[in-house]
Amino acid sequence: MELLSANFGKNITFVRPAYFIISGFIGLPNMKYYYVLLFFAFIISIFGNTAVMSLIYLDPNLKTPKFVAVFNLAFVDLLGSTALVPKVIDIFLFNNYSITYRDCLTFFFFCYSFLSMQSLNLVALSYDRLMAIMFPLRYHVKVTHKNMLSLILFFWLFVFISNLVAVGFLTRLSFCKSVVINSYFCDYGQIFRLACNNYFPNFVIGHMIPCFVLWLPLGIILFSYISIGHALAKVATFEERVKAFKTCTAHLSLVAIYYFPILITFAMYGRMHQNARIVNLSIPAVVPPMLNPIIYVLQTQEIKLSIKKLIKIKRKPKVTVK
Structure with a gap:
């Protein structure tokens, strides 16, 4: 079979494997405890994010632009957990390491899409906090x-x-080497490096997408909080600064949970064992969807009031009129 030419526009025969083998967690000690964590994280994520979405949908007081972004974050976390965790548990807990070529590309597309939306949604929430603190009198005009x-x-x-x-450029690759993907899912970088023809365009895309969905959002979030800190420094009293900063604690917690493992992995990339890197990179995909609804319930005053109101309505006795 003729190998794929690096030039476009020629008659090309693609060499595509029938399946890939995902081997990211194979051989790691005590991984059964991690699978238990995955299972509970998935269950909590499903119930927690569904509850937050239902609460926002049912309470008219939560029909604000800020909670549009919170609703979308819960929606993304719900879809992301559903796309990733059951398949990872099926692969490693039930030893179904092989995945077909098409299923692998589909798996990659949905996992990357939902993981990317998590970071971009944090940008939407930072925009809301920036406008609320920088322009409190014009907030409802600027944030609609x-x-x-x-x-x-x-x-x-x-x-x-x-x-x-990215998927389209993967389909132009031929695979005549190994079919083993050393990751916990169909990782883009691990896939194109298995190709036996020129994968330079995939290399460029593989570096561009993280820049736009990870590092640029992080830069925007940091810039927004530098601006918020500068604005709060001008506030007259310490109590007013603390009160304004408290409105940002939930969002800051989400940012820290999502980006902290990623930053550690990239900072120690050359010194970190490959297995540790795989586990560390899986944390932002598993833990934030579980903790995000808990953080918003505990740290957002509007949601607390909504839950209290809902409990009062349920406890209110029925009055019969004769």
């Missing part, structure tokens, strides 16, 4: 439902189009 929905829709389109392009 239309603006927030347009921003989120743009993020969704960007994520889907960029990952479709």
Whole structure:
């Protein structure tokens, strides 16, 4: 079979494997405890994010632009957990290490899309906090439902189009080497490095997508909080600064949970064992969807009031009129 030429426009025969083998967690000691964590993280994520979405949908007081972004984050976490965790448990707990070529590309597309939307949604929430503190009197003019929905829709389109392009460039590769993917899912970088023809375009895309969905959002979030800190420094009293900063604690917690393992992995990339790198990179995909609804329930005053109101309605005795 003729190998794939690096040039476009020629008659090309693709060499595509019938399946890939995902070997990321194979051979790691005590991984059964990690699978238990995955299972409980999945269950908590499903119930927690469904509860947050239901609460926002049912309470008219939560129909604000901020909670449009919170609803979308819960939606993304729900879809991301559903796309990733059951398949990972099936692969490593039930020893189904092989995955077909098409299923692997589909697995990659949805996992990358939902993981990317998590970081981009944090940008939408940072925009909301920035406008609320920098322009409190004009907040309702600058942050509207239309603006927030347009921003989120743009993020969704960007994520889907960029990952479709990435999948498209994977389909132009031929595989005549190993079919073993040394990751916990169909990782883009691990896939194109198995190709036996020129994968330079995939290399470029593999570096561009993280820049746009990880590092650029992190830079925007950091810039927004530097601006918030500068604005709070001008506030007259310490109590007012603390009160304003408390409105950001939930969002800051989400940012820390998502980015901290990633930053550790990239900072220690050359010194970290490959197995430790795989486990560490899996944490942002598993833990944030579990903790995000808990953080918002515990640290967001509006959701606390909504839950209290809902409990009062349920406890309110029925009054019969004769």
